[in-house]
Amino acid sequence: MADELVLDKELAVHGASLSDQLVAVLQRRVISGEVPIGAWLRHEALAEEFGVSRTPVREALRILADQGFVSIVPNRGARxxxxxxxxxxxxxxxxxxxxxxxxALACDRINDDQTKRMTQSWDAFRESLDESQDVQTERWMRANDEFHSVILEAAGNHHLTLTIGVLRRRLPHNISFATYAGNSRLIKKNxxxxxxxxKAILEQDHELARRLMSEHIRNSNEAIAHWVDKNAAQAP
Amino acid sequence: MADELVLDKELAVHGASLSDQLVAVLQRRVISGEVPIGAWLRHEALAEEFGVSRTPVREALRILADQGFVSIVPNRGARxxxxxxxxxxxxxxxxxxxxxxxxALACDRINDDQTKRMTQSWDAFRESLDESQDVQTERWMRANDEFHSVILEAAGNHHLTLTIGVLRRRLPHNISFATYAGNSRLIKKNxxxxxxxxKAILEQDHELARRLMSEHIRNSNEAIAHWVDKNAAQAP
DNA sequence: TGAACCGGGATTGGATGCAAGTGCGGTAAA
DNA sequence: TTTACCGCACTTGCATCCAATCCCGGTTCA
Structure with missing residues (x-):
């Protein structure tokens, strides 16, 4: 029962099947870095923690494996x-x-509401510079997500959103966090x-918007990759 | 036992878990159009057909649902x-x-072997024009796959390959087949x-290669989309 | 005649049971 | 002391089992 409370608290969607809910929770845990790289996820432990049987846990782990979050080692478990x-x-x-x-697509399709949210996110961005280091990074990451989400929404291509979602989920948040935390030079550059x-989007300069965004993402990932290479103290 | 024979014959990888093998088989069936759009996939029927229990079937269907091949309607099944x-x-x-x-990436990275395979695929392409309609389309589709696969391989970006794989799998083969079958005008255009x-790749013209390829894919999908819109006799 | 209702059959969702596989620690031998 | 081996505990993989849900038919009532 206490377990079910934990489940309820941590789960967003109630109507979905247990496995779907578990997928969501475990994704969050991996992306947030709450469970470290190389850790084993055990059926029994998770089942007990969430107050369910091993069956939905197994299904969830298989889906996570298919998504690339974990690897299933036969008869050993999910890592x-x-x-x-x-x-x-x-x-x-x-x-x-x-x-x-x-x-580029957003140039033609963005509406007033989205424009507003886009510029607002970037105000929040600015404000976050005054905060303490961790709060700053936290707020910045939210503003960053919002910025990209709005543009994606404005682009109005569902499959594009899906595909970028897959890519976003491949990169655990805690790594980006660790890269940017306390590095206000990087944040300011961002x-x-x-x-x-x-600016380019609002001026409907398709090619400029495309190029800048493309470089922006590559720059950002380059910074993260650099950090990972430096701090290659990953689990074996 | 007869069932297991069917399983063995149809399955490629033997070491993998039953659910993984089932995922592969069912993906093929959906992509090939062997099971029609809107059809229900039943646990019991599949379990019996492959001589396994419902548990691995369930896991496989959940993964297919996550990949977008089927939708799981709660308490109703997978469609x-x-x-x-x-x-x-x-x-x-x-x-x-x-x-x-x-x-664009392939321009700089393609090697001799890949160059050879690329041009060969396109020879096979040409030859297929002399065949009967179905054989023609069949051979053409294989040549087409090979062409794109080689370029992807030459690009040398693993995550790019993965991501395009996801997109490819979203479009059942039988639809493309139906679009191109007997339409030699389209095939010649391709x-x-x-x-x-x-040519652009071999001349290392990055921007031209990129633009041509991009348009090529969009043209192709446009033709397929057009066919689907015309023949919108899809299951309800 | 038509709409609401109810029960049975089919089907899924989840829990549990059991055999098979794996790694680890302890022990014995070199 | 080091290495090879063996047995045990742990974990997974799959099968089976039970309850909950849903649809579809027939039946009843307005």
């Missing part, structure tokens, strides 16, 4: 996957391309790039 | 998904962008586009 700097650069190249497309992108 | 013309155009835009990137792309 959380890590990424190399090389992986991160590759992902940056792919995602940069797609977010560039989104920015801010400047966002402003330039927003 | 094979179809795509609208709009979906196909959206996918074309996304995939065009990424294959364009692949072509051939011409392939030749132009190959």
């Amino acid at each position: 959380v996957n890590g990424l190399s700097g090389h992986d991160i650069r590759e992902i940056g190249q792919v995602r940069g391309e797609l977010e560039g497309l989104a920015a 801010l400047a790039e966002h402003e330039a992108i927003a | 094979v998904n179809g795509l609208s013309g709009h979906d196909i155009r959206e996918i074309g835009q996304v995939r065009g962008e990424l294959e364009g990137l692949a072509a 051939l011409a586009e392939h030749e132009a792309i190959a």
